[in-house]
Structures are given as C-alpha cells and as structure tokens.
Amino acid sequence: MAKKNIDWANLSFSYQPTDKRYVSMYYADKGDWDEGKLTDDANIVMNECAAVLQYAQTVFEGLKAYDTEDGRTVLFRPDLNAERLANSARRLAMPAFPEDRFVEAVIETVKANADYVPPYGTGASLYVRPFEFGYSPVIGVAPAEDYMFRILTTPVGPYFKGGVKPIYIKVSDFDRAAPHGTGHIKAGLNYAMSLYAIEKAHEEGFSENMYLDSATRTKVEETGGANFLFVTKDDKLVTPKSDTILPSITRRSLMEVAEKYMGLEVVQREVHFEEIGDFKEVGLCGTAAVISPIGKINDHGKDIEIPSGMDEIGPVLKELRQTLVDIQECRIEGPEGWVVEVK
Numbered sequence: 001m002a003k004k005n006i007d008w009a010n011l012s013f014s015y016q017p018t019d020k021r022y023v024s025m026y027y028a029d030k031g032d033w034d035e036g037k038l039t040d041d042a043n044i045v046m047n048e049c050a051a052v053l054q055y056a057q058t059v060f061e062g063l064k065a066y067d068t069e070d071g072r073t074v075l076f077r078p079d080l081n082a083e084r085l086a087n088s089a090r091r092l093a094m095p096a097f098p099e100d101r102f103v104e105a106v107i108e109t110v111k112a113n114a115d116y117v118p119p120y121g122t123g124a125s126l127y128v129r130p131f132e133f134g135y136s137p138v139i140g141v142a143p144a145e146d147y148m149f150r151i152l153t154t155p156v157g158p159y160f161k162g163g164v165k166p167i168y169i170k171v172s173d174f175d176r177a178a179p180h181g182t183g184h185i186k187a188g189l190n191y192a193m194s195l196y197a198i199e200k201a202h203e204e205g206f207s208e209n210m211y212l213d214s215a216t217r218t219k220v221e222e223t224g225g226a227n228f229l230f231v232t233k234d235d236k237l238v239t240p241k242s243d244t245i246l247p248s249i250t251r252r253s254l255m256e257v258a259e260k261y262m263g264l265e266v267v268q269r270e271v272h273f274e275e276i277g278d279f280k281e282v283g284l285c286g287t288a289a290v291i292s293p294i295g296k297i298n299d300h301g302k303d304i305e306i307p308s309g310m311d312e313i314g315p316v317l318k319e320l321r322q323t324l325v326d327i328q329e330c331r332i333e334g335p336e337g338w339v340v341e342v343k
Contacts, residue, residue, distance in 0.1 A: 004115050004155075008122040011157030013288065017042050018126075020112035021152045022105045025135070026095050028145035033097060036105060036149075038112050044148070051134025051144035058133035058188040059088035062287050063249075064125040065110045065117055065153075065342060068330040073110065073117050073342040076328045078103045080249045081130065088185035089132055093143035097132060103340070106130065109151045110342045116155050120329075123158035159289040164321070166295030166310045167284075169223070171273070172197050172209035176224065176244075179215050183244030190246075194224030208284065210297060212273060213242065220271040223284055227251040229291065230271060231281035231316045237264050238279070240271045250285045250324075256335065257324050264316070273299075280307045281314035291321040 024036030051057040061081040067073055082102035089096045106128055110117070118124035130151045134144030174197040177183025182190060194209070201209050208226075213219040220228055220240050227248040230238040237258045239251060258264040276282070282294040295310030296303050308314030313321070327334035 002115060003117075003119060006116075006118075006155060008118045008124050008155075008157075011118070011122075011124045011155055013156045013159055014154075016154050018113040018116045018153045018155070020109060021150060022109045024097070024101075024105070024149045026097075026147040026149070028136075033095070033101070033149070036101070038108065042152070044150075046135055046148075047137040049137035049139055051136065051138045054138060055134070055141060056187075056189040056192065057092055057094065057144060058131060059085060059092060059094065059186055060129060060131035060188060061085045061186060063106070063128045064287065065128055066125040066329065067117055067120040069120050070330070071120075072330070073114060074328075074330060075106065075110070075128075075340045075342060077249055077253065077338050078106050078340055079337070080252070081106075084186060084247065084249070085130060085132065088187055091182060091185045092187060094132060094134065094147055097130075097149045102130065105151055107340070107342050109153060113153045114342075116153065118155055124155060127154050127156045129153070156288075159292075164289075164291070164293060164313050164318075166293040166306075166308070166313065167207035168205070168296045168298070168310070169208040169210050169294055170201055170204065170206040170298040171300065172201070172211050174209070174211070175214035176211035176221060177214065179213075179244060181244060183221070183242075184246060186246060191225065198224050206298065213244070218272055218274070220273055220276070221245055226284035226286040226289075226292065228271070229254065229281075229283045229285055229317065229320075230279040231314065233278070233280050235264055235316060237266045237316070237320070238271060239266075239268050241268045242270070248285060250287055250290060253338070254285055254291070254320055254324055257327070258320055260335075261323050262316075262319060277304050281317050282306045282308075283313070283317045290324060291317050293317055 082099035086096035117126045135148040136146035284292040293313040
C-alpha cells in the first residue's frame with residue numbers, strides 16, 4: 001500500500017485524523033463487550049449527561065507503530081498497554097476491555113491505517129491512542145452503566161526537533177496525586193489536574209514540573225506525564241519507587257535494557273529531593289520522547305545544575321535511549337515478545 005502524501009519530515013506532535021478507528025461498546029443489560037468494528041467516523045455522539053462529561057470517568061493509553069528498515073510495521077510491548085488500561089479501568093469502576101482483544105484491536109486499527117505509518121528514517125511514527133469512557137448518562141455521583149472503547153491513530157513527528165537537548169524544569173508547589181489516590185493509573189483526571197500547573201511553568205520559562213510526594217513533600221515522584229531517571233556517580237540507574245507513580249512501560253523497559261544490555265546496576269527506591277545534586281545525570285522517560293534529559297532544576301528560585309549540563313544529554317542516558325530505540329526499530333534484537341509485528 002502506498003504511503004499518504006504527507007510531509008513526513010515536518011510533522012508536529014499533534015492530532016491529524018486517519019481513515020479508520022476502532023470502536024466497541026459495553027452494555028450493562030448484556031454484561032459484555034460487543035464484537036467491535038472499524039469505523040470511518042471520527043466523531044462521537046453521546047448524551048449531554050454522559051459520565052465522562054460529568055465525572056471524568058475515562059482512561060487511556062498511548063503507544064506507537066513504526067516501520068523498520070526491512071519494511072515491516074511493528075508495535076512495542078502492546079500487551080503491557082492492555083494490562084495497564086485494564087487496571088486503570090477497574091480503578092474507576094469501569095469494565096476492563098479484554099487484554100487479548102486489546103492487542104488484536106490495535107493491530108487491526110494500525111493495519112487499516114498502514115498508509116499513515118511514516119516511512120522508516122523520517123523519525124516520525126503512527127501514534128496509537130486507545131481509550132475507554134463512561135458513555136451512558138448519570139446525574140448522581142455513580143459509575144456509568146454503558147461504556148465505549150475506542151482506538152484512534154495519528155501520524156506524529158519526532159518529539160525532539162534538531163536533536164535531544166536538556167530541558168529546564170521547576171519544583172512544583174502543586175500536588176500531582178494523593179496517597180491511596182489515582183496517581184498509579186492512566187486516567188484523564190490526573191492529566192487534567194496537571195494542566196494549570198504546566199501552563200504556569202511554561203509562562204515562567206520552564207519545560208516541566210517536578211512533583212514531590214504530597215504527604216511529606218520530600219521525595220521525588222514524577223512530572224505531569226513522565227517518570228524520572230537518575231544516574232549516580234558510579235553509574236547506577238535509579239528510579240523513584242512510589243505507589244502514586246504511573247507504572248511507565250518505557251521506564252520498565254529502560255530498566256531492563258540498562259541491566260541486561262549495558263550491565264548497569266538498577267535500583268528502584270525512594271528518591272529524596274535533597275539527593276538531586278548528587279546525581280550526574282537526570283532525565284524523564286515516556287512513550288513520546290523515550291528519554292528527555294534534564295539540565296537544571298529550579299527549586300523556588302535556586303537552580304540545581306546537573307553535572308551533565310544544559311548542552312547535551314549525558315553519556316549513560318544517551319546510550320540507554322539509543323539502545324531502546326534500536327530495539328524498538330529492530331536494529332538490534334530485543335527480549336522475546338517486546339516487538340510485535342503488524343501482519
């Protein structure tokens with residue numbers, strides 16, 4: 001199939017509709033999901049009192065499809081996205097979309113939009129966004145009875161234009177998540193809560209916020225949408241451990257790559273803010289950028305400069321990022337089951 005006539009080299013990281021999307025409905029009176037189907041219609045019609053509109057009952061995922069050098073289209077660990085969406089749904093009292101069907105639906109949707117998968121070498125990819133929400137109307141505070149599961153796709157450009165450059169972030173005075181709350185799931189409400197804080201940070205000249213734990217405000221948690229990585233002076237990879245941090249698929253993969261491919265010692269533990277200046281490299285990790293290096297952290301007017309600095313990504317995180325990208329794009333062989341071919 002011929003690729004769409006798109007300026008792949010100049011794609012931004014923004015929504016552009018594709019030809020097909022997947023939809024499946026859960027009806028309480030039937031007690032199960034229907035068989036699902038592809039549709040041309042990008043619009044959703046629902047009642048004004050739908051649970052998603054009234055009480056933000058919605059969860060989502062994000063993953064990418066991309067072409068390899070040998071002409072295949074592949075996905076990276078979609079089974080973990082399926083598992084995380086199911087866990088997120090259950091936490092918001094929603095029926096979980098079956099995990100095996102999730103992977104099948106993602107593959108079906110990507111195949112239907114194969115001509116929107118950017119060509120190999122462009123740095124672009126087809127972003128895949130599965131999501132589920134409360135569809136039926138509710139006025140009292142209660143979960144919906146009926147639900148919609150959908151998958152949309154959109155071609156996106158590389159997260160970094162012109163190379164991976166360190167960013168400048170600030171310590172936020174806002175809380176991202178409460179103990180025993182919903183910080184560990186990928187719910188729309190968590191991201192809505194971060195919007196005001198990130199807009200304020202941007203106005204002040206920062207790229208992101210560093211959120212501390214809401215109970216003691218002494219331990220590092222994450223940003224509005226990415227997990228932290230730290231490299232010690234003796235080249236150990238440290239990631240924060242907390243029940244209110246989203247279990248990032250990228251972070252889990254990077255931890256395994258660091259240990260098995262680079263021979264690094266990997267430690268997952270509580271990271272106290274007072275330690276920040278002791279690390280030689282700091283970064284963020286997530287689906288979009290893989291790793292975003294951090295050059296400086298502003299703590300209420302005082303800058304903490306990371307030794308790797310503002311000029312370029314540090315050597316450990318650079319190698320770690322490139323190794324994972326090479327696995328994702330099949331230039332080197334990854335662990336079994338990590339890369340799933342779209343056939």
